[in-house]
Amino acid sequence: MPKFVMLSTLGPDGHARLRENPERLREVNDDVESMGVKVLEQFALLGPYDFLNILEAPDEGTMARVATTLASRGTLKTLTLTAIDVEDFISIMGGGPAPA
Secondary structure, rough: EEEEEEEEEEOOHHHHHHOOOOOOHHHHHHHHHHHEEEEEEEEEEOOOOOEEEEEEOOOOHHHHHHHHHHHHOEEEEEEEEOOOOOOHHHHHHOOOOOOO
């Protein structure tokens, strides 16, 4: 299944919600998983982004729906990137058959 990296930045309301209820992170993960996307790993970050999530989704459309749904809440902004396994990338670049 395709993997994606989602970087997110909280807005003022997102920071306030998280400060009041840190468990909200787990609730959001449950929301994401209910939309058909698996949260593989999650990290809190220091710097220009607040969180990094490694996600697995059936396709780009499903991932786009998740990203749009989360952003529509108005508490965060996201940047979502497709992640290609290095072994798959090497195979693709070497002209071999693309992995299934």
